[in-house]
Amino acid sequence: MGLFGKIISKLTRTSNASAADWDELESALLGADLGPTLASKVVSTARSVKTDSAEDAVYQALLSALSTKSREISRAPSGPTVILVVGVNGTGKTTSSAKLAHYLTSQDEKVLLAAADTFRAAAVDQLLTWGERLDIDVVHGKENADPASVAFDAAQQVVAKEISFLVIDTAGRMHTKNDLMDQLGKVRRVIEKVVRVAEVLLVIDATTGQNGLIQAKVFAESVDLTGIILTKLDGSARGGIALAIESELGIPIKWVGTGENAKDFAPFDPQSYVRSLM
């Protein structure tokens, strides 16, 4: 039984549900990290949905919080599609970059990875290990190299070799560090001297609380996010903060990570996510 199973069965008919029942639902939503604003919005939407089934009402209310934007990869109209993977420290950027590259190769695309995390100790090695495992080439520079120059090299290579996808892993950075956020903007601008960046994906860890919303806002301001990768959904966290981000900022969740292996990765499916929440 899902998170809200007990409550839903109490709310069998919306018309009979008591205020206390709805409060209980709201609590469950808060427990899933939707945050106070979205949780109360979902409850009031659910209460207003005209249906006999409470389950249906909650389901519809949750779905209505999601964006209607496409969750497909936005491919470059011509030339290589460049994907920049960004986020705060430890959310799963490197793992997700590798997984995404793997996903694309399994769709018979030619993919190149770039190790633009030149900061954290052994981060380049981490991506190189993934490259070996998955048999995908990884562009990298020397230790402490300028991340923009690594990204630039990689961009030139995908253009020259007509590789269809470039996935760039970047260093984790706190959105509160202005210099690091500026650096990210620079990475993007330098790449765009060669080829347009088609996707900038923010990696959000499902355990993240309300701070995720601020992270998304700040990253969106400095690099124009096009989507979210929600990781670590294999744990006990529900990842409701991604829902809050999508609902408030309209940045669609595009992928989910559900484990430490390359295959633990899939396009985000709103219906099944919402069902798993319930």
Next chain:
Amino acid sequence: MFDSLTQKFSSVLSSLRSRGKISQNDIEDTCQEIHQALLEADVALSVVTSFIDTIRERSLEVLPTLQSGTNQAQAIFEIINQTLVEILGAEARRISFAKTGPTVIMLAGLQGAGKTTMAGKLAKFYADQGNTPILVASDLQRPNAVTQLQVLGQSIGIPVFAPEPGNGRGDPVQVARDGVQFARVKLHNMVIVDTAGRLGVDESLMKEAAAIRDAIKPNEILFVVDAMIGQDAVRTSQAFLAGVGFDGVVLTKLDGDARGGAALSIVQVTERPIMFVSTGEKLADFDIFYPDRMASRILGMGDVATLAEQAKKAFDPDTAAKFETKYASGEDFTLEDFLEQMQAMSKMGSMTKMLAMLPGAGAMKKQLDNFDEREIVRTQAIVQSMTIAERRDPKILNGSRRARIAMGAGRTVTEVNSLVDRFSQAQKAMRQMRSGKMPAGLPPAMTGMGAGMGASRQQVMNVKKSKSGNPAKRAQQERG
């Protein structure tokens, strides 16, 4: 979002302050706001509820014993803060060392929490205190976690025991056991064991962690947790407590702006103290845990303790004593005093940074962002272009005097005018303070700088528990 919340919260407190007598309804309203604030800060719902109950109970108990309006609000704020500090732990506990043989510290936590970096930081912290730690690479799961630990160890000159390459190969239990043995033989007095990240729901990996524990019998198991974690903090910390057990908590990534309310949940639910915090990617970004600072942070009240510390350092006792004498003799606050205070504050370090630490800073974020450090330099230039008579009595500043001053300082007349205006405000504030209409704290030069800081002054004073040299505070104390 946080800003608006901080604004709301500070406005509740200041509206409480401005009212004469606080009613039960006021307390109820305050509780509602705190409820909201704590949820936004990621405190677990169940913990929020019990916390609010305590606040309500304590406030209602104290309320009838209080008299004047300001004191009541202050008392309630104190209750909130005190209760939080109490739960977070009165003071930080330190590592308990082994009586014989090496002290063994094991790190455990979710993936990406920051265990490996933390291992390096702990090693450095204890090596700096004369210990001889080694690091043991028992995270054989995450690609190149072993390499990462080796690089860290090398950068701080700490030996790393890493017999296995990792990346899915090798037995972490064996590595941990051999690592401790190695330390024993080589007479290292401390062993820090890094382990793989694991989920609370992953039974087999939790069993593995327990097996490592049983093999090395650590003196301390530290649960490493990301300060940005949300409601899952409760489930995960319970799972680790049941699965491996832990003696203390380490909070990482506090250099971000997460409120860190999960800290409250974890301490409440597991009854284990937070011992250390990590505040950045560099190995020096590490500190012991201060419950009072965390309390302020969770409430969005700014780092009052740090500010008070800095303020104390910057205001030398002589200046304070001088002001005190002036006040006692009933002298007025002059432009010279104003300038002197501004200069003292510029000594406190970056003004904007300091202001941002103030409680209620959220409410004046705009002003903070627009605040220009060069303001002090400009003010100084203007004041110094005045004659002594003008400084003592700015009322004599007519148009032509102002024009002359502007010329002399290389500023515009408008700037001179605005300085005089702000000074008058500060002077007025100072007079009010003396007549007891306003709680005192920071020097009035600060109030004169355009930021409405009514809510903050009071709290800064509270942290300075020692009998302050501040004249207005003394006046307040004398009034009783």
